[in-house]
Amino acid sequence: MFFKLSFRNMQRSFKDYTIYFLTLVLGVAIFYMFNSIESQTVMMDISSSTREIIKLMTNVLAGVSVFVSLILAFLIIYASRFLMKRRHKEFAIYMTLGMSKQQISSLLLCETFFIGVMSLVIGLAIGIALSQLMSIFVAGMFEVDMTSFEFIFSYSAMMKTILYFAIIYVVVMFFNVFFIGKQSLIDLFMSQRKNEQIKIKNLWLCSFIFVVAVGMLAYAYYLVTAGVATLDNANKIWIPIALGIVSTFMIFYSLSGFALKIMMSKKSMYYKNLNAFTMRQLSSQMNTTVFSMGMICLMLFMTICVLSSGISIKNSMSTELKEMTPVDIYMYKYWDLSHQKDNKKTYTQQEIDDSHIRIDQSLEAVDFSIDDYFKDVFIFNDYATNDLTMKDTLGKAYDDIHQQYPYLKLDTAESIMKISDYNQIAKRYGLETYTLNSDQYLIVGNF
Amino acid sequence: MMEPILKIENIDKYYGNKSHLTKALSHLSLNVYQGEFVAIMGASGSGKTTLLNCISTIDKVTAGHIFVGDTDITTLKGNRLNRFRREKLGFIFQDFNLLDTLTAYENIALALSIQKVPYQQIDQRVHAMAQALNINDVLDKFPYQMSGGQKQRVAAARALISDPQMILADEPTGALDSHSSQMLLASLKQLNDKLQTTILMVTHDALSASYASRVVFIKDGQIFHEIYRGHQERKIFFEKIIDVVTMLGGK
Numbered sequence: 123m124f125f126k127l128s129f130r131n132m133q134r135s136f137k138d139y140t141i142y143f144l145t146l147v148l149g150v151a152i153f154y155m156f157n158s159i160e161s162q163t164v165m166m167d168i169s170s171s172t173r174e175i176i177k178l179m180t181n182v183l184a185g186v187s188v189f190v191s192l193i194l195a196f197l198i199i200y201a202s203r204f205l206m207k208r209r210h211k212e213f214a215i216y217m218t219l220g221m222s223k224q225q226i227s228s229l230l231l232c233e234t235f236f237i238g239v240m241s242l243v244i245g246l247a248i249g250i251a252l253s254q255l256m257s258i259f260v261a262g263m264f265e266v267d268m269t270s271f272e273f274i275f276s277y278s279a280m281m282k283t284i285l286y287f288a289i290i291y292v293v294v295m296f297f298n299v300f301f302i303g304k305q306s307l308i309d310l311f312m313s314q315r316k317n318e319q320i321k322i323k324n325l326w327l328c329s330f331i332f333v334v335a336v337g338m339l340a341y342a343y344y345l346v347t348a349g350v351a352t353l354d355n356a357n358k359i360w361i362p363i364a365l366g367i368v369s370t371f372m373i374f375y376s377l378s379g380f381a382l383k384i385m386m387s388k389k390s391m392y393y394k395n396l397n398a399f400t401m402r403q404l405s406s407q408m409n410t411t412v413f414s415m416g417m418i419c420l421m422l423f424m425t426i427c428v429l430s431s432g433i434s435i436k437n438s439m440s441t442e443l444k445e446m447t448p449v450d451i452y453m454y455k456y457w458d459l460s461h462q463k464d465n466k467k468t469y470t471q472q473e474i475d476d477s478h479i480r481i482d483q484s485l486e487a488v489d490f491s492i493d494d495y496f497k498d499v500f501i502f503n504d505y506a507t508n509d510l511t512m513k514d515t516l517g518k519a520y521d522d523i524h525q526q527y528p529y530l531k532l533d534t535a536e537s538i539m540k541i542s543d544y545n546q547i548a549k550r551y552g553l554e555t556y557t558l559n560s561d562q563y564l565i566v567g568n569f
Numbered sequence: 570m571m572e573p574i575l576k577i578e579n580i581d582k583y584y585g586n587k588s589h590l591t592k593a594l595s596h597l598s599l600n601v602y603q604g605e606f607v608a609i610m611g612a613s614g615s616g617k618t619t620l621l622n623c624i625s626t627i628d629k630v631t632a633g634h635i636f637v638g639d640t641d642i643t644t645l646k647g648n649r650l651n652r653f654r655r656e657k658l659g660f661i662f663q664d665f666n667l668l669d670t671l672t673a674y675e676n677i678a679l680a681l682s683i684q685k686v687p688y689q690q691i692d693q694r695v696h697a698m699a700q701a702l703n704i705n706d707v708l709d710k711f712p713y714q715m716s717g718g719q720k721q722r723v724a725a726a727r728a729l730i731s732d733p734q735m736i737l738a739d740e741p742t743g744a745l746d747s748h749s750s751q752m753l754l755a756s757l758k759q760l761n762d763k764l765q766t767t768i769l770m771v772t773h774d775a776l777s778a779s780y781a782s783r784v785v786f787i788k789d790g791q792i793f794h795e796i797y798r799g800h801q802e803r804k805i806f807f808e809k810i811i812d813v814v815t816m817l818g819g820k
Contacts, residue, residue: 124682126671126675127668127670127671127675127679130670130671131670133670134669134670211666212668214666215666215668217651217654218625218627218654218658218660218666219654219655219660219679219680219683219727220651220652220653220654220655220656220658220680220683220684221651221655221683222647222648222651223651225683306629307626307627307628308622308627308628308629311627
């Protein structure tokens with residue numbers, strides 16, 4: 123009977139709360155797609171540098187997916203609390219029939235479990251289907267040809283999705299059970315009446331808050347657009363972010379009151395047709411949903427930012443990739459390892475011997491002839507001394523740079539090379555070449 | 570003299586906080602005996618529903634005691650409270666409070682399932698109860714497919730099926746037309762006579778109250794007056810009730 127009851131409740135939830143169910147399904151699907159990107163690229167014929175980038179991206183995505191799951195958890199808990207509120211009366215009936223709180227809790231557990239499993243299965247199915255499309259998108263993003271279309275299924279992504287959502291559902295169940303345990307019967311019966319309580323706001327205060335909030339938001343936008351030059355410190359970016367968040371909530375809090383005030387000041391408008399009714403309705407609706415509207419607005423904002431900055435980062439990365447890597451292979455090795463004093467590691471005699479010969483000779487020693495496999499090879503030496511570090515080169519600019527990039531190691535030795543070597547490389551990279559007299563030096567930098 | 574089944578001893582019920590104190594019930598005492606059909610009447614805000622809520626353990630009293638049999642229900646907690654509700658009480662509400670995901674049959678049966686009664690017994694008892702309340706035809710219907718009167722009779726069946734000591738009804742006829750009301754009350758009265766179940770009914774309708782064997786009038790959280798039907802005709806009893814109601818209203 124209990125099973126039947128919870129099953130029927132679930133059926134009803136399924137029908138009535140389509141949005142909640144869709145949220146769950148979509149959440150699962152997106153989460154799976156997100157985490158399956160890595161295995162999608164396995165099938166593609168891509169260069170190693172691109173693979174590196176994808177690996178980096180996968181790491182970033184793993185971090186982002188934790189964030190996404192947090193947002194989803196928030197959303198799911200919020201939605202389930204909303205649904206619980208609608209069911210107060212039902213719980214009251216169960217209790218008057220003498221059901222214990224444990225029984226009601228287990229009924230709810232059963233329901234949450236059912237819905238959870240169902241949304242997981244459907245969500246995964248949709249996620250797997252959509253991730254096939256995603257792989258085409260990813261291939262396009264990294265400008266690679268898909269060698270062949272293959273059905274991709276990521277076991278690890280699936281397990282991860284199941285794990286994360288299991289955790290979220292457990293949290294939801296915990297919340298529900300906690301909620302049931304806390305409520306008294308009279309509150310459950312009365313809650314419907316309580317919810318309709320209307321908060322009356324001071325219209326003047328609302329107007330004031332609204333004006334202040336609009337000012338704050340405008341200032342925040344000014345800071346990140348026209349006034350971006352003043353944001354010379356990494357910590358200052360939090361000012362417009364905090365301003366933006368606070369003012370968004372303030373606007374939603376005060377908007378209805380402010381609009382009402384404006385409308386009421388023009389009596390002929392306010393009492394025309396159904397305007398009075400419409401405005402009052404609108405403002406009471408907005409009053410009860412201040413928090414969720416603010417959240418939705420901020421989340422949308424974040425999504426747009428992440429999406430657009432993601433695309434622009436991708437674009438700059440791929441153009442940079444083309445500019446920075448005009449050669450196919452770049453190999454390097456250290457000279458004279460026995461002198462690397464600051465390095466605690468001890469080297470074998472063989473390694474030390476190897477560090478006294480040129481790189482093509484070392485490769486020759488392992489039966490790899492550079493000339494057989496590559497054309498247009500250029501070998502050069504790069505010198506370094508602790509007497510000349512980045513700090514020395516920067517000179518007076520050091521303090522500024524250090525403040526701006528506190529994590530940059532500026533006591534690293536600069537690299538020094540012969541002008542003839544530099545010119546050779548510069549030609550390959552399509553950069554300008556220089557001539558120097560015997561007592562001259564040239565500093566090349568991109569800062 | 571037999572022991573009362575319900576003994577209310579000097580109960581108080583306050584609402585609100587320090588700045589706003591509403592006295593819903595003050596020093597109210599009342600005894601109800603096995604097999605009585607008591608109607609509680611009073612104007613809005615007189616405390617009649619609060620009284621019923623306190624008896625039904627939906628709400629808690631601020632002071633005083635309520636005994637059902639030998640148990641002081643104001644001190645019941647947790648599983649003993651659930652058990653008390655399950656075995657001793659039956660509820661009928663103004664808005665029926667049926668579970669809309671279950672059919673009439675299932676709604677009635679749920680009260681027994683919670684008590685872990687075996688299925689064969691459930692089936693038998695549900696059908697017997699349906700017969701008594703004349704709802705055989707609607708057993709397979711869902712609440713939204715039934716009329717108000719049918720719903721209330723299903724709710725009554727659910728309340729009566731577990732054979733409780735007391736039925737607590739809060740404005741059971743409040744949402745019904747007069748025909749349905751009379752059918753329901755006649756059925757309740759019949760079951761009250763037959764099964765000797767004690768019924769406590771809150772109502773503001775004198776006609777509904779006239780089915781009871783005793784009517785208690787409440788005013789400002791205190792018992793104002795009570796009248797017994799005895800062996801009078803219902804019509805005469807009804808007129809007596811009207812007289813008291815007029816007196817109450819006219820001050």
